[in-house]
Amino acid sequence: MTLKRTHTCGELSNEQTSEEVVLNGWVSSRRDLGGVIFIDLRDRYGITQVVFKQDDEKLHEKAEELRTEYVIGVKGEVTRRGEENINEELETGTIEVTAKELVIYSRAETTPFEIKDDIATGEEIRLKYRYLDLRRSDIQNNMMLRSNAYQSIRNYYNGHDFAEVETPFLMKSTPEGARDYLVPSRVNPGKFFALPQSPQTYKQLLMVSGFDRYFQIVKCFRDEDLRADRQPEFTQVDVEMSFVDEDDVIASTEGMMQQLLKDVMDVVPNTPFKRMTYDEAMKTYGTDKPDTRFEMKISDFSDLVENSEFKIFSSTVKKGGGVLGIKVPGQGTIGRGAIDRLEERVKKETGAAGMIYIKQNEEEGIKCNVEKFLKEDTIKAMLEKAGAEMNDLVLILAGPKPDVYKQMGTMRLMMGKEHNMIDEDAFEFLWVTDFPLVEWSKEDQRYYAMHHPFTAPVREDLDKMDEDPASVRSRGYDLVLNGYEIGGGSIRIHERELQQRMFKLLGIGKEEAEDRFGFLLEAFKYGAPPHGGIALGVDRIIMILAGGKSLRDVIAFPKNQKAQSLMDNSPDYVDQNQLDELHIKLKNNIEKE
């Protein structure tokens, strides 16, 4: 380095006036004013204005060369700006550096898009030139927030006796849950490793080993079809504790989240966080991850309409379904066209067959789109149950459970967002508990674990495991923040027999269980402590804290929705000899582009 920096571009102030300094950085912008060249010099720490005056001809000539994104070193003197030139938007805005020496480390061609925030540039080109996108200050801020979050999270766990232990990335494929990423073994022909979907079995084994409290911030992998906010690789905070029950894991997690928000957002959320059973969440919010930043709870009108002459209502209720409504405050004046458009959107986004509304305003009184089929008393009773007053709107869906709950949940979120009912600065945490242990899959004609096969059933429900598995509650808990599921965990099974019973319930035969999970069952033979834990999604947490809209805003080098990295063009074809060494070949019908 020929001009080694003495300060960063975010550091200088009046304090250094008249000092000789060296700055290194990128030319963020250049202006020429009456022959004087002004450069905004940028690094991660800030921006400082550098001035090239005309008196040093050679230097000025060199400065003429400078273009945006050139990387330079400048030696110069810190000069106070006149009152009229102070730039309040810059931390260094009271000074500028009058250049005496200039070194150009690297020239730059015109970048494919401008390096500034809120640019209207396509996602594809931004991903292709990710290293340029990462120069934008909002993404850099997100990445720094993320860096600080790591330290805060680890400090918390390290300060509470948790041991950080690394678990393997090359592990056994246990196809239960999402699809594994596989890694062919060269030394063991025909055999494959899998990348971890989570270090679940390893952390349980660490408990069997007596590590007592374990944590790790770790990459996990799922080969799933990608939606907007999924990535093939994701980061989780992974935690496990011995000799604990639900309350211990929950309290420790709350402590960590509180510390994290304090450290990186300067916000201290109240603890304990609210808790709600899965049942209550579904009935009240129509989802197991309710956004509790706004109310708009679901009202159940089923008992009011079960004998109604409006067949859609009464037959739904008689078949065990639900007639549910939400009150949208202040929307009772909605017009005919608007409500029609709303119904179309609701049907499209929720999948509901139709939408009933009751609106109430000074001009029209009470109006309902099926008022000829409903008694006035019934309509009024529904308004009352929904807590609707003058100028409120009530939207109603009817259908089988649990679908109708989910449709209501989707509609509730639509309404909350549309009518700005959500406090964007709030952080609302909620624990959802008492999940069903298993769900029946009609498609596969078998039960699947709602969390995973290692989740313990609630003791009192153990008797029902054989005759009525769907009614058994698990000892699982999910942590929800602002309507996003940011983590989930459970008290685990630590008894060999119960674990075997669970596998059986999931249709995993004895031999198969032995083959896949034999090591865990074997480990339980030699003294396993009661234990439980949690895994928290780092990407999503940071996205929420950063106010980002997409996981790609908080991941340095993300993949697109085809699991591709547009920057380095991966995945890519490989040499035949690489495949030969791995004892695999492509299927015959694969044609290279």
Next chain:
Amino acid sequence: MTLKRTHTCGELSNEQTSEEVVLNGWVSSRRDLGGVIFIDLRDRYGITQVVFKQDDEKLHEKAEELRTEYVIGVKGEVTRRGEENINEELETGTIEVTAKELVIYSRAETTPFEIKDDIATGEEIRLKYRYLDLRRSDIQNNMMLRSNAYQSIRNYYNGHDFAEVETPFLMKSTPEGARDYLVPSRVNPGKFFALPQSPQTYKQLLMVSGFDRYFQIVKCFRDEDLRADRQPEFTQVDVEMSFVDEDDVIASTEGMMQQLLKDVMDVVPNTPFKRMTYDEAMKTYGTDKPDTRFEMKISDFSDLVENSEFKIFSSTVKKGGGVLGIKVPGQGTIGRGAIDRLEERVKKETGAAGMIYIKQNEEEGIKCNVEKFLKEDTIKAMLEKAGAEMNDLVLILAGPKPDVYKQMGTMRLMMGKEHNMIDEDAFEFLWVTDFPLVEWSKEDQRYYAMHHPFTAPVREDLDKMDEDPASVRSRGYDLVLNGYEIGGGSIRIHERELQQRMFKLLGIGKEEAEDRFGFLLEAFKYGAPPHGGIALGVDRIIMILAGGKSLRDVIAFPKNQKAQSLMDNSPDYVDQNQLDELHIKLKNNIEKE
């Protein structure tokens, strides 16, 4: 948890006398003495003695059931031990807990090996039951040392403005260096990801993005034939800095290592660490990773013997080879048989064709196994150059360079270990610098980068890149601790043209370079800062600090030398439908066991 612990098993002392406490843990041992049952209860934090007296019959009966490795909860009263019963080896040795209540959480079958340190159990069975091996206190201590080391390392970098950024695990295969682990893509038929051998290109791109200082503790992967101290996945501290030269990276690394040793070993090594060029290291110690905990430097006798009548010496020197020796202090009295056995071993372990010795003792005077071919003056001159005195032994090898250096290096280490010349408690750091940029491979008839293709050449040597590449020095540096290479780094190339020249020198054609590293070359177009960094091997560092003999001592779930995990039997065969989805099939000749 029915008996929730109030204290850990390492916590109680006289301070809690008479308090009612609850402990949870494993039965480490049980003794029955006059009807009273004594249990050593163990958890990660320590061991506490629990006493079941006979007065509570039911409790005593339950305690009768207890066997080694049962997991239990005990409620009881802290009782001071009598003077004569104090166990000074236990932190909790002044007290015991008189049990009042007992819960058995989990029973244990007899473990395949005893849970104690220094057991003589085969590696295979220990790896198969790794979760039991991990119960041993020496491995637990290693893992806790490792956990503390992570925090220390991160605190250092975080405290010095380094941003922690996660880089992708699913990346592009760039077969330059070791073999990649490949991951077939389901969504992109026929294409593959590779697991990172290091995040090298990503961290350089982060510098191009202006992150300025980056660090990460990260898993890396190499599909190499495994030797005793290699693992397919390993952990490195990965660091990169912008606007720096060698001294900056070295100083920052020394600061980290100093902090680490202070935090986890309570030892503060002096900085700056010693430095030595590659040339000097090879000539003085016969290796580029010298163990400088002991002297025994190599003496070069070539000029003394180039005209010797002993043809082996003179012809070696004339062909450009070397005649080198080391002095082994105090071994001048070695007998005929011992020296013959030594020669055999030296030949076997170093690959040398033969060994010459000169010994000197009171009884025999000066003796040399080829004294009839050598002048007495020459022998004396060699003794003098080696600094040998009465009762010292000088061992001499002759051969072509650099082989003879390497053979000397191996022999030096043999002698150092054999004669206890190594201070096992010392931590001797050494930087090795000025490596050759490239090495010629006779086998492949091409140059390979000595570090990697992104390492910058020394500026002054740039001219020689075309006509005499082998003489060009790189700006690389290796950190050596006690004879282990624990890290390596360099100042990188940040100029597109120079990088292209380097690829060309390595025989990577323009198209191939574009295909593999086009994104990096492209990135250098848009303003790249001068930058450099280092990667440090965490597993090896922890192994040295823990005084371990094998990497397996400091990795929670290691693989064996066939890259297998004996515990969960991975890698393993997978279902055909998994392969189908990935568009691959096994080669025809693979037969499943």
